[in-house]
Amino acid sequence: MPIPPEPSAYAFDLAGVAAGEDLVGIGADLTPGTLLAAYTTGLFPMGLGEHGGPPMGWWSPDPRGVLRLDDLQVSRSLRRSMRRFEIRVDTAFTDVVRACGDPAREGRWITPQIRDAYQRLHELGWAHSVEVWQGGELVGGLYGIAVGGLFAGESMFHTVTDASKGALVGLRDLLAVDDDPRRIVDVQWRTDHLATLGITQVPRPDYLRLLEVALTTPLPPAFA
Template sequence: MVAPEPVEPLPSGWAFDLSGVDDGEDLVAVGGDLRAGTILEAYRTGVFPMGLGDHGARPLGWWSPDPRGVLLPGGVHASRSLRRSLRRFEIRVDTAFREVVAACADPSREGRWITTEIADAYTQLHALGWAHSIETWQDGELVGGLYGLCVGGLFAGESMFHHVTDASKAAVVAMAGHVFADGDPRRIIDVQWATDHLRTLGIVSIPRAEYLRRLGDAIHLEPPAFAVS
């Protein structure tokens, strides 16, 4: 599915500067707002929002992990069992964005951090053509997926969920297929932190300085097919 051309929002009144941030320090700023222009400026600088309060509540924190979890071109790994699982699923793009975000924000999930404010902000970015959902369907039912922000050749994954085994992993593999389809080595998928679960899919950790260098190249590329600008 090809998304409409993204609409550039009003510019942010905030500037993000990582030049004075110490190596290994993940939290780089506190405060600000979640306007579309602010969030886009943050991602273009290598920063993303996540609340510091209980379950992601305010005060609003701005993060740039060091090291950074990323998936690089050619790096995706699908185990034999996952490849078998992939045949059971149907992958769709942007047909149930709100539902994917709601599932990721489920209050019963351990470590939940997606507040109503965050959900509303990314839903607005979806309406503007910047945020996308990669969805895993089975027998006509949404069983897994992820959502994130696409800026040029960067796809920044925000959260994922699954209701059946391998459904979120299938979404990651499908996302990589879209983002890396043209084989350009400058493209990058950002997953923020590399967990043990994500490492099984080929995610690696790189220093923030390297991430920022790669980001500078990626954001100037044409976006992947599901987000043509």
């Protein structure tokens, strides 16, 4: 089971945030307690500087990109790809985060500070990687935070076709193993690409209600 961290020195509150405002705070720190306090309140960190550098921003998108487990769309070609993939959990967390933060990636935002913060959360049992392997090689994956029935996805990567999509399919299967409909995947923002997979967007108040229910749900066995 995850190890509870020291409480955060900061308090997060979305009560006074205007509708449609995504950036809701600046500053704080990236200790495990602060990160968990943020995620369980409906926020996540991403730096405001170049390539994710300081200062640290705290975000709560309105609307919010969400995957409900029954909504995932798996195309025929992706099903064929899945037959070539092996899904693993937490066997290469550091490698997945490093690949997601590759300096050559356009729009990169994962700094060494972010990487170290999530490594600490991983060591405490809160951050996880879902990996796609093919022929003994890591070819894709994603990482994020699991708290109760919430999986807050942070980033994904692939080096072969469909490997990042395969990681999402693997994540869905891990969360749906006992058919608990209260579990959700937070993807932060819905993109056109994610929309093809069944990701929808909901207003912030609706997301916070989904979050409240998800947090009362037991961790899926793969992350417990």
